[in-house]
Amino acid sequence: MKVGIVGYARSGKTTLFNALTGAHAAVGAYGAREANIAVIKVPDERVDKLAEIFQPKKKTYAEIEFIDIAPNETAGEQKALDNSALTALKNAEALVHVVRAFESESVIHPMDSVNPVRDAANMDDELKLSDLIILEKRIERMEKENRKDLEFELIKRCQAHLESGQPLRTLELTPRESTMLAGYTFLSQKSMMLVANYGEADIGKEDPGGLKAFAAENHLTLISLCGSMEMEIAQLAEEERAEFRESLGLGEESKTQFIHAAYDMLGLMSFLTAGAPEVRAWTIRKNTHAVDAAGVIHSDLARGFIRAEVVNYKDFMEAGSMAKAKEHGKVRLEGKDYIVQDGDMLLIRFNV
Ligand SMILES: Nc1nc2c(ncn2[C@@H]2O[C@H](COP(=O)(O)OP(=O)(O)OP(=O)(O)O)[C@@H](O)[C@H]2O)c(=O)[nH]1
Numbered sequence: 539m540k541v542g543i544v545g546y547a548r549s550g551k552t553t554l555f556n557a558l559t560g561a562h563a564a565v566g567a568y569g570a571r572e573a574n575i576a577v578i579k580v581p582d583e584r585v586d587k588l589a590e591i592f593q594p595k596k597k598t599y600a601e602i603e604f605i606d607i608a609p610n611e612t613a614g615e616q617k618a619l620d621n622s623a624l625t626a627l628k629n630a631e632a633l634v635h636v637v638r639a640f641e642s643e644s645v646i647h648p649m650d651s652v653n654p655v656r657d658a659a660n661m662d663d664e665l666k667l668s669d670l671i672i673l674e675k676r677i678e679r680m681e682k683e684n685r686k687d688l689e690f691e692l693i694k695r696c697q698a699h700l701e702s703g704q705p706l707r708t709l710e711l712t713p714r715e716s717t718m719l720a721g722y723t724f725l726s727q728k729s730m731m732l733v734a735n736y737g738e739a740d741i742g743k744e745d746p747g748g749l750k751a752f753a754a755e756n757h758l759t760l761i762s763l764c765g766s767m768e769m770e771i772a773q774l775a776e777e778e779r780a781e782f783r784e785s786l787g788l789g790e791e792s793k794t795q796f797i798h799a800a801y802d803m804l805g806l807m808s809f810l811t812a813g814a815p816e817v818r819a820w821t822i823r824k825n826t827h828a829v830d831a832a833g834v835i836h837s838d839l840a841r842g843f844i845r846a847e848v849v850n851y852k853d854f855m856e857a858g859s860m861a862k863a864k865e866h867g868k869v870r871l872e873g874k875d876y877i878v879q880d881g882d883m884l885l886i887r888f889n890v
């Protein structure tokens with residue numbers, strides 16, 4: 539589950555990356571010329587609370603991998619993505635576009651002015667163009683083969699959609715059509731989040747980048763954060779963070795918000811396991827069957843699956859203990875086809 543971080547030169551990609559990881563990758567003129575990669579733990583209060591109850595040896599959070607794509611060296615500063623970036627992004631499940639919304643005399647914008655909506659639209663144009671080029675080649679080949687099947691129709695529809703100026707993520711598809719397109723890894727079809735990286739002067743503003751309407755229209759998730767502040771906070775000792783945040787008027791944990799939004803954008807959710815050895819959040823896609831969730835823990839659990847004992851985290855906490863939850867009839871026995879819900883605590887009965 540990889541998320542690619544993209545954006546125009548000096549928009550704050552590495553700053554955001556550092557904020558997420560607490561890392562010290564160089565920002566600004568001496569920024570790395572290579573991609574930065576990090577695995578980020580998804581903060582989860584449920585794991586913390588369960589660990590207080592079960593006192594496990596180990597607690598494990600769900601994780602997402604973020605890649606801060608290497609700066610574009612070949613396509614010129616007015617482009618965000620060169621060919622190597624486009625290729626790297628094909629392997630990402632979702633994209634995060636860091637849009638510069640901060641004013642700064644000392645940081646030159648590649649287009650000379652700060653204009654978040656323009657930059658967001660330009661990025662979409664780059665993604666759409668890359669998809670169009672792939673589509674045109676594909677159509678040419680299909681026409682030679684005299685293809686007239688469903689896939690050909692679908693590919694033509696994608697082309698028309700792009701040519702009308704819209705990204706593929708706004709094209710409505712049936713599940714069958716989605717499967718048909720999956721192999722193409724179109725970039726404008728991937729889920730994408732806009733991060734409005736606003737400046738210190740805009741703390742507390744409602745829509746600091748003015749991107750709300752653009753995001754809604756183009757099916758983009760929007761998060762606003764002040765990258766430089768978040769990076770500073772991430773590098774403080776844990777116990778100092780809340781106070782510093784408050785003193786700046788940065789009330790909410792925007793980093794946590796960001797990670798949760800990324801998790802959600804990936805179509806992911808967590809189920810939980812809790813016991814003396816480990817309390818753990820496991821990552822699955824939404825609409826996963828119990829037997830497949832069991833397989834995420836270990837293939838033996840899927841192979842020898844008998845049933846799952848399920849109690850949702852909320853019910854468990856209300857009851858206070860597993861024994862009480864059972865007493866209240868909140869622990870259910872479910873079969874292979876049960877669709878696991880976010881926050882379900884599972885105990886898999888199996889036999890191999
Ligand atoms: N004032 C202000 N400056 C910021 C903010 N975010 C980033 N900067 C500055 O902008 C410059 C570029 O930040 P980076 O994080 O290196 O941006 P980048 O997108 O990784 O840049 P490249 O990798 O070179 O394309 C640095 O000098 C940062 O200190 C912000 O929120 N406010």
Ligand SMILES: [Mg+2]
Nearest residue numbers: 551552569570
């Ligand atoms: Mg950078």
